[in-house]
Amino acid sequence: MKTSKEIIGLPVLSIAEVLNLGAVKDLLINPESGAVDFVVVEPKNSFHETKLIPYQDVVGIGEDALTIRNQDKVIPFSSSAEALKLLEKDVKIINSKVMTEKGTIVGTVSEIAVDEDTGKIIGSQWIPNGQQQPAGYITADTVITYGRDMIIVTKDFQQGLTDDVSKEELVAEQEPVAEQEPMPEQDPLKFFEDQQNQYLIGRRVTSAIVADDGEVIAKEGDIVTPGIIEMANAAGKYVELTLNTVEEN
Incomplete structure (x- = not known):
């Protein structure tokens, strides 16, 4: 989740x-x-x-x-x-009012929990009226309707309130995990960009890459170098470069 x-x-x-x-x-x-x-x-x-x-x-x-x-x-x-x-x-759920089916507004939603495998919303974090801290997650089976600015819940929704989401996260943090190879000590985004650049360097360009102002970044048959990658990035042609290279024999 x-x-x-x-x-x-x-x-x-x-x-x-x-x-x-x-x-x-x-x-x-x-x-x-x-x-x-x-x-x-x-x-x-x-x-x-x-x-x-x-x-x-x-x-x-x-x-x-x-x-x-x-x-x-x-x-x-x-x-x-x-x-x-x-x-x-425009249904956001977060910051929506929570109303019971009997017509009483009982608070707001501050967060949602999603099943990452299916995308289903499994819980809506509820902050009761007059409070600042959440009282638990409203489970999906007690939600009648998700609206633009309000969700409608069953009159007895509080019976199904759960903190399981937060508890499972705490357990996951406390449980020992098998020793793994350490991740690079850098921003993960930068790491993947570097990996992609290493993949491109040395590949052969299959179609000319030209900037919008007409400057030729790479000709067909050129071998990709760090300089070509830098020019492609600057011109917004990085993805085009990626799609038009093959491994050099």
């Missing part, structure tokens, strides 16, 4: 290309299924269109990154009619 705070902000990495595709900007929630249907990706270059990942294409959500199989799983926001409809509904 992951909270939204643990997901939003993670770098998005494609496994096949070892490529950083941006960062998780938001989660698009389907109020009818009570699940995250899409992950919204903010691209590395701010002038590029915001992208989406259908949740079923998420391979994993770790402490350092959200991973997908390959970059083809990232789609333009404007290409998904379903995502645009969810955007119009």
